[in-house]
Amino acid sequence: MKRIRLGFANLIIEFTDRYLALKRIEYWANRGTGFPKVVYGPEGCGKTAWLRQSVELLGERGFDVIYLNPIEEEFAIEIGVQSLRDRLINLVREATSRLSWGGVAWSVIDVVREAISLGRGKIAIIIDDAFQAIGLDRAAIYVKGLLGILEHPPRPYERIVTIVATSEGVSRREIGRHEWADLLAMWNMGRDGFRQLYEQVPGDKPPFEEVWKLTGGNPRILERLYENNWNGDAVVRELIDKKGVRAFIASLGPNDRELLIRALEDPDVLMGREGIPLMNRLIELNLALEIPEWRDDNLWIDAPPPERDLELGIGKYVAWQSPLHREAVKRALGMT
Ligand SMILES: Nc1ncnc2c1ncn2[C@@H]1O[C@H](COP(=O)(O)OP(=O)(O)O)[C@@H](O)[C@H]1O
Ligand SMILES: [Mg+2]
Structure with missing residues (x-):
């Protein structure tokens, strides 16, 4: 897997460590996620970095990948078919001009349904820092919308990976009280991985x-x-x-x-x-x-804290x- 490069203060550094977190992505790539996975963790623990590296990994595994970060106003649509890619990008563009980035997050659901209708079989949907833009009160409904893609697709699909990340500890409860998603925690980096990062500075x-x-x-x-x-x-x-x-x-x-x-x-x-x-x-x-x-491993992305x-x-x-x-x-x- 190609390691992505990330901005770090005024530097460009290489994605470091997070071996287990990437293993987890591979596992999901091989079987799909079932329920959307909602990942929460401290601000700055490296959720976005991990998700960006995951976009790369899933792309290499033949997935169409839709990555959206409404807070940083970033999105990436990696879809094998140029015409479909353009179409989806236009959909998102339209949404940005019409709506807020929160609106774009909602439009992703339509974008994915469209991709499935057009016969795309392996799709990854990655929504980073979604709930700040959508509103914490609507977080659970949004996740239910994502679940709806998996449960009522417009056409059969092979595998879908759905990941939502949030730094808002508050959303943990909002998501946790419904049966629409699996909650996973991510912690700061482990000592060895963090040392490698430190050495790059x-x-x-x-x-x-x-x-x-x-x-x-x-x-x-x-x-x-x-x-x-x-x-x-x-x-x-x-x-x-x-x-x-x-x-x-x-x-x-x-x-x-x-x-x-x-x-x-x-x-x-x-x-x-x-x-x-x-x-x-x-x-x-x-x-x-x-x-x-x-x-326990099943509750955590990457290594849990002590x-x-x-x-x-x-x-x-x-x-x-x-x-x-x-x-x-x-x-x-x-x-x-
Ligand atoms: N595994 C990693 N390797 C290299 N840099 C990382 C890694 N994880 C985080 N960073 C860097 O640390 C900073 C904070 O990480 P970020 O992914 O934005 O955190 P979060 O999304 O959890 O708030 C960013 O500059 C990011 O590029
Ligand atoms: Mg982030």
Whole structure:
């Protein structure tokens, strides 16, 4: 498989690692997905990178691939038949001029049905960061629309692979309460893979151990650190500012504040009667995530995080998106 090249700050780097996640794509390529697969994980953990590499892989396996990222306003339509490709691209173009990118996501469903009607048998539909554009409240209905393609195709097909990715931890519940999709979690990169990525970053840099402790294997945090000349404080300030952590902290009553301080040490304290409302707010702000309590392969794309790693902020049930996300909260609490 050809490894794709990805933008990384001002660099171009090669797609790295994610061996199991690509194996998973191969598995689906061989048998189709059945239910749409909804993948969620921390912001910047590498969902988009993995999906872009998957477009390449599925293309090599003879799939027509439709990839859409409404947030980054990107799409790729790789279809073996030129006329059909043009037709589909026009459909998407029409949708962009008429509607929002959320509308384009909806039009993909028609595009795929059209492709099946025209006799295309192996199709991959990859919708990246879909729910932000569609609206979280409509996420489940959208997934049901995708399921509808599989269940009521206009014509028999050979194999369809449907993957939807989201960084919105909130959508996990919205999707999970219906039987229309399989939910899978993706975590930050494992140590070995992340080291390979770290090695691709040129110039003077802090030792790997230090970078690992700041990022917990999150490539976006690595990118921000590099962009800020390895100034961790600058990246923490960025996070506090962007996510409105200050206002969030200011809004807390004394009990929640106390609980939040304990959650810095162990995020699992949030998984209790008192902690749930606070946990929900941390999830909404994309600072923490509720994760599957089991580290079984079938619940995860790629390698799961360790059962618990409190140094990195990973609990059994709840995890900080990265150590620097936790640090942002700690700073805003005035604790450093
Ligand atoms: N496996 C990987 N190999 C190389 N670069 C990666 C990998 N995963 C992520 N990156 C880079 O890290 C940054 C964040 O990854 P991205 O895929 O955008 O995260 P997400 O979509 O989960 O928010 C991007 O610059 C991306 O190119
Ligand atoms: Mg992404």
